[in-house]
Amino acid sequence: xxxxxxxxxxxxxSEVEVDQKTGVLKRDGVKSKMNPYDLYALETAxxxxxxxxAEVSVxxxxxPQAAGVVKEAFMMGVDKGFLLSDRRFAGADVLATSYALSQxxxxxxxxxxxxxxxxxxxxxxxQVGPEIAEFLGVPHVANVRRxxxxxxxxxxxxxxxPEALEVAKVSYPCLVTMEKDSCQPRLPSFKLKLATKDRAIxxxxxxxxxxxxxxxxxxxxxxxxxxxxxxxxxNDSHELWEGGGKELATRLADKLKHLKFA
Amino acid sequence: xxxxxxHHEKVADAGALLVLCPFGALELSGGKxxxxxxxxxxxxxxxxxxPGVFELVETVAAGVDKDAWRGVAxxxxxxxxxxxxxxxxxxxxxxxxAAQIKHPVYCLMAGSDVLAKAKTLLDYGxxxxxxxxxxGLRHFRAEPYAAVFADFINHVKPSIVLVGGTPxxxxxxxxxxxxxxxxxxxxxxxxxxxxxxDLIQIRPAFGxxxxxxxxTPRHRPQFATARYKIFSAPExxxxxxxxxxxxxxxxxxxxxxxxxxxxxxKAKEIGIEEAEVIVVAGRGLKKPEDLGLLRQLxxxxxGQLAGTRSLIEAGWLDAKRQIGLxxxxxxxxxxxxxxxxxxxxxxxxxxxxxxxxxxxxxxKAPIFKNAHVGLVGDLYEIVPELLRQLDDKK
Numbered sequence: 069x070x071x072x073x074x075x076x077x078x079x080x081x082s083e084v085e086v087d088q089k090t091g092v093l094k095r096d097g098v099k100s101k102m103n104p105y106d107l108y109a110l111e112t113a114x115x116x117x118x119x120x121x122a123e124v125s126v127x128x129x130x131x132p133q134a135a136g137v138v139k140e141a142f143m144m145g146v147d148k149g150f151l152l153s154d155r156r157f158a159g160a161d162v163l164a165t166s167y168a169l170s171q172x173x174x175x176x177x178x179x180x181x182x183x184x185x186x187x188x189x190x191x192x193x194x195q196v197g198p199e200i201a202e203f204l205g206v207p208h209v210a211n212v213r214r215x216x217x218x219x220x221x222x223x224x225x226x227x228x229x230p231e232a233l234e235v236a237k238v239s240y241p242c243l244v245t246m247e248k249d250s251c252q253p254r255l256p257s258f259k260l261k262l263a264t265k266d267r268a269i270x271x272x273x274x275x276x277x278x279x280x281x282x283x284x285x286x287x288x289x290x291x292x293x294x295x296x297x298x299x300x301x302x303n304d305s306h307e308l309w310e311g312g313g314k315e316l317a318t319r320l321a322d323k324l325k326h327l328k329f330a
Numbered sequence: 331x332x333x334x335x336x337h338h339e340k341v342a343d344a345g346a347l348l349v350l351c352p353f354g355a356l357e358l359s360g361g362k363x364x365x366x367x368x369x370x371x372x373x374x375x376x377x378x379x380x381p382g383v384f385e386l387v388e389t390v391a392a393g394v395d396k397d398a399w400r401g402v403a404x405x406x407x408x409x410x411x412x413x414x415x416x417x418x419x420x421x422x423x424x425x426x427x428a429a430q431i432k433h434p435v436y437c438l439m440a441g442s443d444v445l446a447k448a449k450t451l452l453d454y455g456x457x458x459x460x461x462x463x464x465x466g467l468r469h470f471r472a473e474p475y476a477a478v479f480a481d482f483i484n485h486v487k488p489s490i491v492l493v494g495g496t497p498x499x500x501x502x503x504x505x506x507x508x509x510x511x512x513x514x515x516x517x518x519x520x521x522x523x524x525x526x527x528d529l530i531q532i533r534p535a536f537g538x539x540x541x542x543x544x545x546t547p548r549h550r551p552q553f554a555t556a557r558y559k560i561f562s563a564p565e566x567x568x569x570x571x572x573x574x575x576x577x578x579x580x581x582x583x584x585x586x587x588x589x590x591x592x593x594x595x596k597a598k599e600i601g602i603e604e605a606e607v608i609v610v611a612g613r614g615l616k617k618p619e620d621l622g623l624l625r626q627l628x629x630x631x632x633g634q635l636a637g638t639r640s641l642i643e644a645g646w647l648d649a650k651r652q653i654g655l656x657x658x659x660x661x662x663x664x665x666x667x668x669x670x671x672x673x674x675x676x677x678x679x680x681x682x683x684x685x686x687x688x689x690x691x692x693x694k695a696p697i698f699k700n701a702h703v704g705l706v707g708d709l710y711e712i713v714p715e716l717l718r719q720l721d722d723k724k
Contacts, residue, residue, distance in 0.1 A: 130367065130368065131355065131366050131367040131368035132366065132367065133354075153367045154367055155366060155367050158333075158367055158368075158369035158370065158371055159369065159370055159371025159372075161513065162514060162516075163507065163508060163511065163514070167508075187656075189656075192517070192655055192656065193516035193517070194500050195503075195514060195516055197504075198472065198504040199505065199507070201472070201505065202476070202504070202508035202509055203508060206587070207471075207473055207587035207588050208472050208505070209472065209501075209588060210497065210500065211497050211501070222587075224591070229470075229497055229498070230496065230497055231409045231410075231595065231596065232593045232594055233593075233594040233596060234469070234590055234592070234593050235590070235591045235592040235593075236588050236589060236590045236591060237588070237589045238587060239588075242587060248649075249649070286371070287371045290513070291511070291512050291513030291546050291548065291549040292513035292514070292531075292546050293544065293545060293546075293547065294535075294543070294544055295530075295543045295544065295545055296542070296543040297535065297540050297543070298543070299540060300534070300540070300678075305702060306698065306700075306702055306703070306704060307702070307703050307704065308693070308698060308704045309703065309704065309705050310693070310706045310707070311707070312707075312711075313707050313712050313715055314711070314715050316706075316712050317711075317712045317715035317716040317718075317719055318719055319705075320705060320712070320716055321720050324664075324720070325720075327664070327685065329607065330630070330631060
């Protein structure tokens with residue numbers, strides 16, 4: 069069985085500061101890390117590897133530094149790593165990102181199962197998984213909280229939907245996106261770190277992909293465009309009360325009664 | 331091909347320019363500046379750099395004929411015919427947008443045995459409800475739902491498509507947007523439309539500390555999702571004049587590699603999204619047992635207890651009680667945030683609340699900017715006294 073996991077390198081903290089005057093992001097000194105949601109996708113794939121003898125690959129898109137997350141995946145037990153990196157992929161929105169990843173996955177091999185995390189901590193869109201599935205023409209199931217059975221031709225999963233838990237059988241090849249807390253991700257191992265330190269990562273540029281039309285990638289391949297970024301505007305009216313605990317409690321109690329909450 | 335071009339002859343001190351890029355995409359190789367794959371095309375280097383050094387060179391591709399796409403469509407999210415409230419809220423927003431550009435409002439509903447329910451949507455001023463009703467659509471499955479959605483879009487050619495940010499919507503909308511190779515903006519907190527029918531979408535970005543204003547200038551339809559309780563549900567109209575159209579479901583549309591084997595109902599609990607009053611616990615709480623104090627306050631006000639991301643990650647409360655971008659969006663009549671600092675991811679999930687009270691001992695806590703009333707003080711002094719006062723003068 070052949071499994072590929074999509075991972076992303078994200079800023080190490082979501083507490084990115086914004087310069088209130090210029091609206092510029094202050095990213096100085098912010099370290100990068102693996103998107104935490106991807107750890108559940110990796111663990112899901114590695115558990116299957118243990119149970120069924122699958123080969124597990126990871127793919128990521130980003131600058132050359134993004135190779136760091138591939139190395140981290142090696143330390144967890146992943147067999148092969150692929151990095152999509154090209155200036156012509158720059159400025160990609162969800163669509164162009166998903167398209168590039170789908171092209172990279174096609175280039176990387178034939179996979180029975182593609183596993184994604186629920187979302188990333190920097191984009192928070194949760195859209196890339198389903199879009200990759202569409203571009204690859206394979207079924208997808210999202211909100212997977214448990215893998216029930218890994219069969220020869222299909223995987224059976226349990227999905228966490230708002231009204232119910234749904235059990236579905238999905239034929240290979242297919243894509244699943246894993247919920248947070250669907251499993252307990254393993255820690256990177258020092259032994260594997262040593263064993264994989266020289267393992268090569270295959271780097272794909274646009275020229276390695278089946279579709280080499282640059283207008284399908286990066287900013288040109290992105291239907292959505294950011295017009296402006298700005299710090300959020302706070303609510304219009306607000307009062308700040310200072311004083312002793314008892315005094316403040318009394319004022320709040322009166323206010324809540326006045327507004328008919330109590 | 332759009333790209334950033336560096337005019338090296340105008341560069342005085344190349345090393346000093348590296349800090350211009352917050353994404354670290356500028357690098358020096360052999361004393362020469364270059365742009366690497368980390369570039370997000372944010373154009374900050376063009377705007378903030380020395381004049382003439384960085385230039386964005388763009389070849390503008392021809393876009394679609396915008397007049398060929400008419401209408402604001404809403405995807406009807408439902409569970410066995412019970413329409414999710416987010417759908418009504420989106421119908422309200424769709425009517426607003428449509429009125430401005432004089433377009434009709436459409437709904438798309440897919441399911442099994444849902445015709446009667448679909449008809450009730452006309453009460454909210456929808457011009458035409460399109461229904462795909464077939465036993466094969468009983469359960470949400472990605473490919474058949476995407477197929478009827480695409481069929482609807484090809485038939486109607488709407489300019490704007492709004493989808494609720496529910497588990498189904500978040501799984502379906504990207505699939506359909508990718509099929510039309512068009513843009514989808516997730517979790518919009520504000521939607522406006524320009525006279526040329528371009529949808530102006532605002533959403534929290536980069537982890538939520540910043541807002542992004544996004545448009546889709548060359549593609550149609552323009553897809554956007556919005557979470558529950560971001561917009562307001564409309565009143566019913568007096569004399570609904572819209573019509574219901576049942577669409578044929580060709581067998582080919584139902585092909586799928588997914589087979590739903592079992593649907594196990596979950597225990598029904600009142601979610602924080604339905605609560606009219608919410609008390610939120612933040613990091614100012616010292617230990618898990620102290621949640622009892624805030625639960626008491628929530629009970630006293632007939633509300634629910636919720637928490638911020640850090641508390642949920644520490645395992646103090648169930649994830650269903652998390653407010654924020656990665657949790658739930660709430661819009662109660664009253665929200666009391668106790669010991670909550672007010673990270674913007676949190677604020678994004680509650681800022682539409684009608685009345686916001688914040689209790690925090692740090693006068694500089696960002697939550698105060700969003701609170702209608704901010705109490706600078708110790709929650710351990712204020713809350714017990716508040717409970718006494720509320721019980722005193724019933």
